[in-house]
Amino acid sequence: MKKSVFFGAMTVAALAAGAAAAGTLDDVKARGKLNCGVTTGLVGFAAPDANGEWQGFDVGVCRAVAAAVLGDPSAVEFVPTTGKTRFTALASGEIDMLARNTTWTFSRDVDLKFEFVGVNYYDGQGFMVPKALGVSSAKELDGATVCIQTGTTTELNLADYFRTNNISYEPVPIETNAEAQPLYLEGACDVYTTDASGLAATRAAFENPGDHVVLPEIISKEPLGPLVRHGDSEWGDVVRWSLNALIAAEELGVTSANIADMGAAAGDNPEINRLLGTEGTLGAMLGLSADWAKNAIMAGGNYGEIFEKNIGENTPIGLSRGLNAQWTDGGLLYVPPFR
Amino acid sequence: MTTLSDPPKGGFRVSILINDTRYRSYTFQFIALIALIAAFAYLGSNLLANLRAAGLNISYKFLSEPAGYDINQRLIEYTSQSTHFRAAIVGILNTLLVAVVACFFATVIGIFVGVLRLSNNWLVNKLMGVYVEIFRNVPVLIWILIIMAVFVAVLPQPREFRGDDATASMFLDLFAFTGRGFYFPRPYFAAEWATGAIGWLTIIALLIASFFGARALAKSAAATQEATGDRPTTWYFTLAIWFVPLIAACVIMGLTWELPELKGFNFRGGIYARNSFIALTFALSIYTAAFIAENVRAGILAISTGQTEAAASLGLRPGRIMNLVILPQALRVIIPPLISQYLNITKNSSLAIAVGYMDVTGTLGGITLNQTGRAIETVLLLMAFYLIISLSISAVMNVYNNSVKLKER
Amino acid sequence: MTDTNTTPVAFVRDAMLAQKTPPVTNAGIVGWINKNLFPNPFASIGNAFSCLLTLVSLLIIYKIVAGALPWFANGVWDTPSLAACREVLQGVTGGCFSVLTERWNQLLFGFKYPSEEYWRPTLAFIGLFFAAAPVLFSKLPRKMLWFTAVYPFLAFWLIWGGTILVPVMVAVGFIVGYFVFAHFEKQSFAMGLIGSVVAAVVVWSFAGYITDPLSGVLALEPVPSRDMGGFMLNFILGVVCVSLSIPIGILLALGRQSDMPIIKGICVVFIEFIRGVPLITLLFVANVVLAYFLPPGTTFDLILRVIIMITMFSAAYIAEVIRGGLAALPNGQYEAGGSLGLDYAQNMRLIILPQALKISIPGIVNVAVGLFKDTTLVSVISMFDLVGMIRGPILASTEWNGVYWELFGSAVVLFFIVCYGISQYSQWLERQLATGHR
Numbered sequence A: 001m002k003k004s005v006f007f008g009a010m011t012v013a014a015l016a017a018g019a020a021a022a023g024t025l026d027d028v029k030a031r032g033k034l035n036c037g038v039t040t041g042l043v044g045f046a047a048p049d050a051n052g053e054w055q056g057f058d059v060g061v062c063r064a065v066a067a068a069v070l071g072d073p074s075a076v077e078f079v080p081t082t083g084k085t086r087f088t089a090l091a092s093g094e095i096d097m098l099a100r101n102t103t104w105t106f107s108r109d110v111d112l113k114f115e116f117v118g119v120n121y122y123d124g125q126g127f128m129v130p131k132a133l134g135v136s137s138a139k140e141l142d143g144a145t146v147c148i149q150t151g152t153t154t155e156l157n158l159a160d161y162f163r164t165n166n167i168s169y170e171p172v173p174i175e176t177n178a179e180a181q182p183l184y185l186e187g188a189c190d191v192y193t194t195d196a197s198g199l200a201a202t203r204a205a206f207e208n209p210g211d212h213v214v215l216p217e218i219i220s221k222e223p224l225g226p227l228v229r230h231g232d233s234e235w236g237d238v239v240r241w242s243l244n245a246l247i248a249a250e251e252l253g254v255t256s257a258n259i260a261d262m263g264a265a266a267g268d269n270p271e272i273n274r275l276l277g278t279e280g281t282l283g284a285m286l287g288l289s290a291d292w293a294k295n296a297i298m299a300g301g302n303y304g305e306i307f308e309k310n311i312g313e314n315t316p317i318g319l320s321r322g323l324n325a326q327w328t329d330g331g332l333l334y335v336p337p338f339r
Numbered sequence B: 001m002t003t004l005s006d007p008p009k010g011g012f013r014v015s016i017l018i019n020d021t022r023y024r025s026y027t028f029q030f031i032a033l034i035a036l037i038a039a040f041a042y043l044g045s046n047l048l049a050n051l052r053a054a055g056l057n058i059s060y061k062f063l064s065e066p067a068g069y070d071i072n073q074r075l076i077e078y079t080s081q082s083t084h085f086r087a088a089i090v091g092i093l094n095t096l097l098v099a100v101v102a103c104f105f106a107t108v109i110g111i112f113v114g115v116l117r118l119s120n121n122w123l124v125n126k127l128m129g130v131y132v133e134i135f136r137n138v139p140v141l142i143w144i145l146i147i148m149a150v151f152v153a154v155l156p157q158p159r160e161f162r163g164d165d166a167t168a169s170m171f172l173d174l175f176a177f178t179g180r181g182f183y184f185p186r187p188y189f190a191a192e193w194a195t196g197a198i199g200w201l202t203i204i205a206l207l208i209a210s211f212f213g214a215r216a217l218a219k220s221a222a223a224t225q226e227a228t229g230d231r232p233t234t235w236y237f238t239l240a241i242w243f244v245p246l247i248a249a250c251v252i253m254g255l256t257w258e259l260p261e262l263k264g265f266n267f268r269g270g271i272y273a274r275n276s277f278i279a280l281t282f283a284l285s286i287y288t289a290a291f292i293a294e295n296v297r298a299g300i301l302a303i304s305t306g307q308t309e310a311a312a313s314l315g316l317r318p319g320r321i322m323n324l325v326i327l328p329q330a331l332r333v334i335i336p337p338l339i340s341q342y343l344n345i346t347k348n349s350s351l352a353i354a355v356g357y358m359d360v361t362g363t364l365g366g367i368t369l370n371q372t373g374r375a376i377e378t379v380l381l382l383m384a385f386y387l388i389i390s391l392s393i394s395a396v397m398n399v400y401n402n403s404v405k406l407k408e409r
Numbered sequence C: 001m002t003d004t005n006t007t008p009v010a011f012v013r014d015a016m017l018a019q020k021t022p023p024v025t026n027a028g029i030v031g032w033i034n035k036n037l038f039p040n041p042f043a044s045i046g047n048a049f050s051c052l053l054t055l056v057s058l059l060i061i062y063k064i065v066a067g068a069l070p071w072f073a074n075g076v077w078d079t080p081s082l083a084a085c086r087e088v089l090q091g092v093t094g095g096c097f098s099v100l101t102e103r104w105n106q107l108l109f110g111f112k113y114p115s116e117e118y119w120r121p122t123l124a125f126i127g128l129f130f131a132a133a134p135v136l137f138s139k140l141p142r143k144m145l146w147f148t149a150v151y152p153f154l155a156f157w158l159i160w161g162g163t164i165l166v167p168v169m170v171a172v173g174f175i176v177g178y179f180v181f182a183h184f185e186k187q188s189f190a191m192g193l194i195g196s197v198v199a200a201v202v203v204w205s206f207a208g209y210i211t212d213p214l215s216g217v218l219a220l221e222p223v224p225s226r227d228m229g230g231f232m233l234n235f236i237l238g239v240v241c242v243s244l245s246i247p248i249g250i251l252l253a254l255g256r257q258s259d260m261p262i263i264k265g266i267c268v269v270f271i272e273f274i275r276g277v278p279l280i281t282l283l284f285v286a287n288v289v290l291a292y293f294l295p296p297g298t299t300f301d302l303i304l305r306v307i308i309m310i311t312m313f314s315a316a317y318i319a320e321v322i323r324g325g326l327a328a329l330p331n332g333q334y335e336a337g338g339s340l341g342l343d344y345a346q347n348m349r350l351i352i353l354p355q356a357l358k359i360s361i362p363g364i365v366n367v368a369v370g371l372f373k374d375t376t377l378v379s380v381i382s383m384f385d386l387v388g389m390i391r392g393p394i395l396a397s398t399e400w401n402g403v404y405w406e407l408f409g410s411a412v413v414l415f416f417i418v419c420y421g422i423s424q425y426s427q428w429l430e431r432q433l434a435t436g437h438r
Helices: A005-013 A024-031 A057-070 A086-091 A106-110 A153-164 A177-186 A196-204 A233-252 A259-264 A270-276 A282-286 A292-300 A303-310 B021-054 B084-117 B122-136 B140-154 B197-228 B235-253 B275-302 B305-313 B318-354 B360-372 B375-404 C028-036 C045-073 C082-089 C098-109 C119-136 C144-160 C165-184 C189-211 C230-257 C261-276 C279-293 C302-328 C331-339 C344-381 C386-396 C405-434
Strands: A034-039 A076-081 A114-116 A121-123 A125-130 A144-149 A169-174 A191-195 A212-214 A222-224 A227-229 B176-178 B181-184 B186-189 B255-258 B261-263 B266-268 B271-274
Touching (some): A024 A057, A034 A057, A034 A086, A057 A303, A076 A086, A086 A114, A086 A227, A086 C279, A125 A196, A153 A169, A153 B360, A169 A177, A177 A191, A177 A196, A191 A196, A233 A282, A233 A303, A259 A292, A282 A292, B021 C261, B084 B122, B084 B360, B122 C405, B140 B318, B140 C344, B140 C386, B235 B255, B271 B275, B275 B318, B318 C279, B375 C279, C082 C098, C098 C230, C098 C405, C189 C344, C230 C302, C230 C344, C279 C302
Antiparallel strands (some): B181 B271, B261 B266
8 A cells, every 4th residue: 555655654653554445464464563462461371571572371362363464473462451441452363362460241241342263361350459348248338448450340349249248348540550569568458359260460579568468259261362343253263262272272282382293284183283273274274373372372482382481370370270271181271172 | 117106007917817916815815715715626526436436425313323332320210221412421420520620630739749850858849750751751641551451450449448368458448449439428318308410419509609708708707897996706697607517418318428348349339440441540640740740840930039039028928928928829820721631631531442431532432433434424522522522622721811811012 | 397407405416326236036946937937926917827737737848858858868870670679678768769760761752762772862952052042042143053053953863863965955945945935025925935946946846866876875774753761762752743833833823813814823723732632632633533634644653743743733832923923023013014015925024923923932941841741642653752761661561560659740840840940031031032022
């Protein structure tokens, strides 16, 4: 698309125009970059490190998609979004996909016209309190001051939970996780509530994580997953199967260590062969190269590796797999077959 | 070369539309109108196309649906089952509350500082100058954030009031100053028939009656003075008119004070001013006070010393010079910028979102927008609200300006 | 008068007495203190009050100094984290300024601007002074205005990078437009204006064919605007929006003064609408609404959308300032211009606007200061300006969770230096312009 210099100048400053008719996949390929919406900073899920490099679990999904589509895991533009801006950013086309621990709900899927392509983390809303309060159950929180991230489903869950249990509380709405931490630590709120994974990530960032406990109650289901716009199924398929490829790779034992060998030539396991493109034409069906899944997995390893590297038990965040284990291990991860 | 007195040549040419001053303004206005309509049509068609592509529509139905979220500070009845519309009303009331309180404190501090800046005392003068410059030249958002952060970090939290080895205690057992806000004793009426609004309405009615009573008394005193030359001493009557019915009503209705008390996680009872409310009010007050101080100073300096001297030569006492000569003239200079500062406070109160105060930007433009995803509708409503407020304030200002305008003859 | 000289008097002094030194209490430092700080409290109530105020002020100053001094004196400048800093301090009061030495680059440039390119915005910043100087100080040589004209293109190239041909071609468009204007202007101002716009657009459209193949000429590493952040972002927004809004503000002010009802109506509605809503709602528009009004398929970056909205915002305020300047000119100026046979455009351009703009400069500068302060509001819509950097990445990081005073203090200092400097200039200018009016 030729443009005048004037608009060219504006492009450098800002603009990324694409033909309206073209699908997101073509746009991304033409642009050579994937615009991926993430949080403004939640350690473990998506946060810039000291060098300004984005790191985290959601970031891993973005990189995998970029690797699958463009062959380069670093060809991602990370767009930080808040609870308020994330949906408009996606709806208006500013970002191609949103990987910002967003809960899959009916109204978001149907009313806001988004397509959730899968679940990359099964979560639930929990409560964190200082140990010194001596609280052991959420039912004892009558009259407590609760910090909540506004614009999230947690806000609504909280209202429902306290209303059904007939407990009074004082909500303190906070825009970002970063602002919630000091308020909670200084004692301006007794309780901090968000997704259990977010609580773990937040707690890990504290000076003395041991002084705080996460209460046993999980008051909601929070399936978190990447989402794309309604009405562009090709692009939705690309993101969905990139995520599925990561999960399937773990199930099939494909890791970043052995993928070079496995992907070099067809092996014994036909599903691995199809996944890695040494057999069949799955990549071409998606409109991608044959080694799309191989690239996606090589970007940061399979699902398990990304999990362990960013939020697993050996990281400061220390989440166990729990519901997010493979179905063979008693978890909920169960991807449709690559066939 | 034609001369100016030549009549315009007859006949119509296209260039006449631009070159002839009789038609030129019509041409330009026509072009402007077309351009405006074209711009609106363009934006509107884009909007429609975008909405159609996204499968969305413009609808205000969400306003009558349950909001689903709780609001901590509500001046009217509100639960999470109330509608989004009601949530917006709660937010509007919170905005007005913070704006009115901040305007009051900003005026008080501003006048105080403005007068002190004119003081002969060098140290006070300079100190006030430093205050004004520091607060005027740093963004109000930073002040709001600093004050909130310091408020939360420095003041003791309720947990420090707890237990036998509490490190903090209530002031006089009446007030609790915590990092979560201030708790004050709350007056209420114990008598059964006077609980709720009725008691307060009675008090307000009494105060209005006392006001008219006191005025009547002053009038009759003035009439006596006109007639006899002596003004009867009435101040104890005035005091009685103001206070006797009030105290009597309070006793009859059983005025009692509800004291804040530490129960469970928080103080309960009493009036609770939230930390976000206090931080926002305080920051807006001291920031705007710096501007008001400058207005006050300019207003007083604008009155030439000749006025004071002329008044003094007429034999007026210093107090009366201030009241009758200087202030009426200075107010003419001070009030217009003062009102626009009030407008600024109202607009700046939208920064409440930075400290989580639930004003209309927090409810309608914040949580409702987030939960319903109705960005265009909510932002339009939000703008309409602020527009109504500021247009009313400017209307008030125009009325005032007309009433104090120098009557030129 | 009686004739006093004829009769002899007993004593006549024939020499002046030497001047006595004033009493100790009235002269020198003691006298100054007596006069300005502690006037005799028994003389009047006002004096007593003044003494009291002095004591209170001294107490306040003592409190501030006593609180801040150890904090500065014991400040720690070289630890990698807050925990390490607290360990060094061991409970002593002291500031952890190491957050500034650790993260200064993020505070100033945001966390994504490539660090080896920091010299570019720095150079652009220094250039800003040279570009602004001839506009602000009329005594400087007029030749410096050439640099001012070149500066926007230079600064664009320095900050955003890419080939220098892009800004050069934009500049060429302007130059060609100017020549076309100068050519047609003799016939009609409107024709000149239309002609110049057409010519510029033609140049810009063709320039695309030149710059695209030559994108490597004098190219700096391009930096997308999304990577701008920190104090630099505040500066970019402030400078760009104010400069863009001055021409728009002039047009709006002229429109509001005009006697054409439709044009006047459009301008009044626009100005009053913008001035009636808080900037934050306009930023919400930029953030969540504006995208819906753009042609389907195009997406402007957030920073450009924000620039559009802030420019509209400041244009409305600047229009009101300029309207004040226009109103302050005596009617005789308009009439004198008209009687010389100047048409509206010439009258405005040659007679009215130069004078009106000159007296509007202090007001414009005040708007600019206010706008520069308001650029911090972009942090509310998740842009990482100085305040956004502090509230977001830095305070959320494990290392620096809980460092408020040092970070916000540095933000206060940065903004104070800039805004106080500019407002001092504006006051100086007001004094310069005020000569002869009193």
